[in-house]
Amino acid sequence: MKKEITFIVNNEKIAIEADPKWTLLYVLREVLEMTGTKEGCGYGECGACTVIIDGQAVNSCLYPVMEAEGRNILTIEGLMTKDGELDPIQKAFVDEGAVQCGFCIPGMIMSAKALLDRKPKPTEDEIKESIEGNLCRCTGYVKITDAIRSAAGGR
Ligand code: FES
Numbered sequence: 001m002k003k004e005i006t007f008i009v010n011n012e013k014i015a016i017e018a019d020p021k022w023t024l025l026y027v028l029r030e031v032l033e034m035t036g037t038k039e040g041c042g043y044g045e046c047g048a049c050t051v052i053i054d055g056q057a058v059n060s061c062l063y064p065v066m067e068a069e070g071r072n073i074l075t076i077e078g079l080m081t082k083d084g085e086l087d088p089i090q091k092a093f094v095d096e097g098a099v100q101c102g103f104c105i106p107g108m109i110m111s112a113k114a115l116l117d118r119k120p121k122p123t124e125d126e127i128k129e130s131i132e133g134n135l136c137r138c139t140g141y142v143k144i145t146d147a148i149r150s151a152a153g154g155r
């Protein structure tokens with residue numbers, strides 16, 4: 001039986017009837033039609049589904065939607081300004097050539113954002129640790145870490 005749940009996504013209050021079995025990823029993509037957050041593995045291994053909940057990067061494919069009650073969720077769609085300006089992390093990924101097929105990139109950027117919001121000047125190790133749960137089959141990660149370092153003002 002569905003239950004009402006309310007939470008905030010990208011600064012907008014959302015109220016929906018949700019099946020308690022649904023994951024947050026399912027609700028974002030299939031109910032709210034926000035498909036920027038990707039489904040890769042579906043079981044917590046690839047990070048493609050990463051969103052930020054109350055400041056923490058989480059795998060939305062493992063996150064029961066009922067646990068989102070009252071929480072503040074940021075997805076990749078929430079990074080761009082209303083005027084269509086990219087977030088500085090998105091700009092850095094483009095400028096550093098860190099995007100190939102692009103499938104992993106929303107998750108990578110959300111993991112990087114959670115780090116840079118918490119720690120604007122991270123160490124190399126912190127940059128690498130921030131994306132250790134995010135798999136990329138294309139880039140070899142070097143340009144991705146370059147982009148995060150650049151977004152932090154380190155290049
Ligand atoms: S789709 Fe969630 S970790 Fe892979």
Ligand code: FES
Nearest residue numbers: 101104136137138
């Ligand atoms: S850019 Fe293709 S998986 Fe990362």
